[in-house]
Amino acid sequence: MEEDKVLDTNLLIDGQTGLTTILNVIEYPKALERDGLSIIWPNRSDYLEAIELMTLLFQSGKTIPAIDVLLSAICLNRKKTLVTKDRHFEYVKAVKEDLLLEIIRTGKKQS
Secondary structure, eight states: OOTTEEEOHHHHHTTOOSEEEHHHHHHOGGGGGSSSOEEEOOOHHHHHHHHHHHHHHHHHTOOOOHHHHHHHHHHHHHTOEEEESOTTHHHHHHHOTTOEEEEEETTEEEO
16 A cells, blocks of 8 residues: 555455554554554644534534544645545545545445
């Protein structure tokens, strides 16, 4: 996996390794058993971005789990592509167009 892409938990569960966040490791600690895992830790600016994102999501009437909002904020702040199978990240993309998002469908990639 490329270093400019951040793996969501569902890809860690599928056995992929690469760059992820501590949030995803908390959701799936077994990922730590693999070599090749790099972990991003959130900082204050990530939490502030997450608050802004959640506010925008509430205003749009579309919310997602708080961990996924923070994951989105981490990717936004670092200009990294979030790679996931979860379509609900499209709600974030709708309120923050600069989110780099790659949604994987049954073996196919959709950007």
